[in-house]
Amino acid sequence: MTAGPYSAKVMEHFMNPRNVGEIDGADGVGEVGNPACGDMMRLYLRIEEGRVKDAKFRTFGCGAAIASSSMLTEMIKGKTVEEARAVTNLQVAEALDGLPAVKIHCSVMAEQAVKSALDDYAKKHPG
Amino acid sequence: MRKVYFDHNATTPVHPEVAAAVQPFLGGSFGNPSSIHWAGRDVRKAVEDAREEMAAFYGCRPLEVVLTSSGTEADNLALKGVAYLEGNAGKHIVTSQVEHPAIINTCRFLETQGFRVTYVPVNRQGIVDPESVREALAADTILVSIMAANNETGCLMPIGEIGEIAKGAGILVHTDAVQATGKIPLPWETLPVDLLTFSGHKINGLKGAGGLLVRKGLELSPVVHGGHQERGRRGGTENVVGIVGMGTAFSLLRKNMDAEVAQVRGLRDTFERALFDRIPDLVLNGHPTKRLPNTVNLSFRYVEGEALLLNLDMLGIACSSGSACTSGSMEASPILLAMGADPTDAQGALRFSLGLGNTEEDVSYSVDAVERVVAKLRAMSPLYHPREAM
Ligand SMILES: Cc1ncc(COP(=O)(O)O)c(C=O)c1O
Ligand code: FES
Numbered sequence: 384m385t386a387g388p389y390s391a392k393v394m395e396h397f398m399n400p401r402n403v404g405e406i407d408g409a410d411g412v413g414e415v416g417n418p419a420c421g422d423m424m425r426l427y428l429r430i431e432e433g434r435v436k437d438a439k440f441r442t443f444g445c446g447a448a449i450a451s452s453s454m455l456t457e458m459i460k461g462k463t464v465e466e467a468r469a470v471t472n473l474q475v476a477e478a479l480d481g482l483p484a485v486k487i488h489c490s491v492m493a494e495q496a497v498k499s500a501l502d503d504y505a506k507k508h509p510g
Numbered sequence: 511m512r513k514v515y516f517d518h519n520a521t522t523p524v525h526p527e528v529a530a531a532v533q534p535f536l537g538g539s540f541g542n543p544s545s546i547h548w549a550g551r552d553v554r555k556a557v558e559d560a561r562e563e564m565a566a567f568y569g570c571r572p573l574e575v576v577l578t579s580s581g582t583e584a585d586n587l588a589l590k591g592v593a594y595l596e597g598n599a600g601k602h603i604v605t606s607q608v609e610h611p612a613i614i615n616t617c618r619f620l621e622t623q624g625f626r627v628t629y630v631p632v633n634r635q636g637i638v639d640p641e642s643v644r645e646a647l648a649a650d651t652i653l654v655s656i657m658a659a660n661n662e663t664g665c666l667m668p669i670g671e672i673g674e675i676a677k678g679a680g681i682l683v684h685t686d687a688v689q690a691t692g693k694i695p696l697p698w699e700t701l702p703v704d705l706l707t708f709s710g711h712k713i714n715g716l717k718g719a720g721g722l723l724v725r726k727g728l729e730l731s732p733v734v735h736g737g738h739q740e741r742g743r744r745g746g747t748e749n750v751v752g753i754v755g756m757g758t759a760f761s762l763l764r765k766n767m768d769a770e771v772a773q774v775r776g777l778r779d780t781f782e783r784a785l786f787d788r789i790p791d792l793v794l795n796g797h798p799t800k801r802l803p804n805t806v807n808l809s810f811r812y813v814e815g816e817a818l819l820l821n822l823d824m825l826g827i828a829c830s831s832g833s834a835c836t837s838g839s840m841e842a843s844p845i846l847l848a849m850g851a852d853p854t855d856a857q858g859a860l861r862f863s864l865g866l867g868n869t870e871e872d873v874s875y876s877v878d879a880v881e882r883v884v885a886k887l888r889a890m891s892p893l894y895h896p897r898e899a900m
Contacts, residue, residue, distance in 0.1 A: 403889065420857070422857075423892050
């Protein structure tokens with residue numbers, strides 16, 4: 384089902400977001416805000432043997448922001464830390480079958496959240 | 511799936527009697543109302559009958575009704591028509607920060623044409639203080655334009671007091687009554703205003719028809735220059751279908767307004783009370799009582815408006831968020847910000863505007879749906895789940 388400006392894939396992830404919640408004793412937590420609109424995303428990562436074992440999120444934001452958060456968690460699970468860090472917002476948007484031009488910025492929050500969570504992980508696990 | 515329409519401030523469904531009344535003008539009655547032959551005569555009569563219905567509703571003279579293509583055009587005519595009146599020396603206009611874009615953007619344009627505009631603020635409840643209008647008046651103020659009721663919050667502005675202040679200073683007064691018409695009394699006879707805007711599609715008429723009441727004797731410069739239609743105040747062959755539909759809508763209002771308002775107010779109050787009973791952390795945007803009987807604007811704290819709107823849409827409920835979602839960055843509503851709302855709360859604002867055709871079932875279904883959707887989005891919200899100290 385499409386609605387307003389969004390693809391069916393966006394609506395599917397928006398209505399049934401994967402991996403909502405938090406991880407107790409997460410190995411990395413990232414929190415980023417979108418200065419353009421005041422929206423916010425928090426990402427929790429469980430990392431084992433250099434790979435993203437689990438990812439959960441909480442997002443305050445528009446449909447595109449929630450769908451991007453959901454898609455991102457699906458994309459990074461199983462990836463190595465390096466691979467996860469390389470995920471870009473455009474890859475997230477592409478995986479969602481595109482976002483309206485005015486909503487591309489919403490996927491940026493997802494990219495930044497991974498980097499922020501991985502920075503947190505690196506700080507907690509030096510070396 | 512159940513469909514619930516709670517967006518009557520955006521537009522209203524066409525009343526079946528309106529649809530029936532315009533049928534002849536989609537077929538055999540096609541003449542130009544300006545033609546003197548048989549084809550034009552009946553159509554002219556229909557246009558003038560419609561005008562009389564509008565005049566009867568407000569209690570004005572039919573020749574005080576100038577028909578336009580929309581509320582937007584009527585607002586343009588009021589502002590530019592006064593500003594550009596030949597011989598007019600004044601260069602200052604007073605309006606408010608919470609007017610519809612039809613007023614705000616016309617004022618912004620006039621600012622590029624050598625006019626000065628003062629946008630008076632509103633209080634935390636969304637209402638213009640008449641004293642702030644008084645303070646804004648300058649020696650060369652030519653017009654005060656304050657809406658009768660706000661489209662987003664439903665707030666009722668004290669146009670009586672504001673009008674008295676302006677008239678006392680010899681200044682013309684306009685009010686945008688697009689939302690107020692059909693919902694609160696607007697007696698032209700005693701209302702201290704010279705110009706009043708209305709729109710057909712907000713009162714169960716058709717889209718693309720509106721009008722401006724212009725007090726007898728007041729001259730205006732036309733905005734749409736053309737033929738002699740509307741006594742030279744608005745050129746262009748009339749939108750007969752829209753005008754006839756609007757006439758019928760006004761005649762229905764004259765008969766049914768009190769009963770409809772009571773009914774809609776009852777439903778709105780039930781809806782509002784149930785939401786406050788069942789959902790914590792709700793903020794009412796607007797005045798608790800000085801408000802249109804059909805409108806409630808609420809901030810659901812910790813969640814965002816577009817996400818709410820989309821979820822409710824998926825459940826068949828049509829309402830509106832104030833955010834300018836088409837503008838790219840989902841900026842919070844300028845109207846709520848002008849009221850001093852917390853920007854995050856303003857982002858979670860939804861407007862529910864009820865109207866003809868809504869039922870108690872609509873209300874109970876929607877209360878359940880809103881409660882569920884808010885709970886779902888709060889479960890997802892980092893603001894609702896503050897980060898634990900780490
Ligand atoms: C207060 C107000 N003024 C003007 C308008 C514009 O009316 P129209 O849609 O007929 O151009 C609207 C409609 O949204 C309104 O709410
Ligand atoms: S508008 Fe803020 S993230 Fe989409």
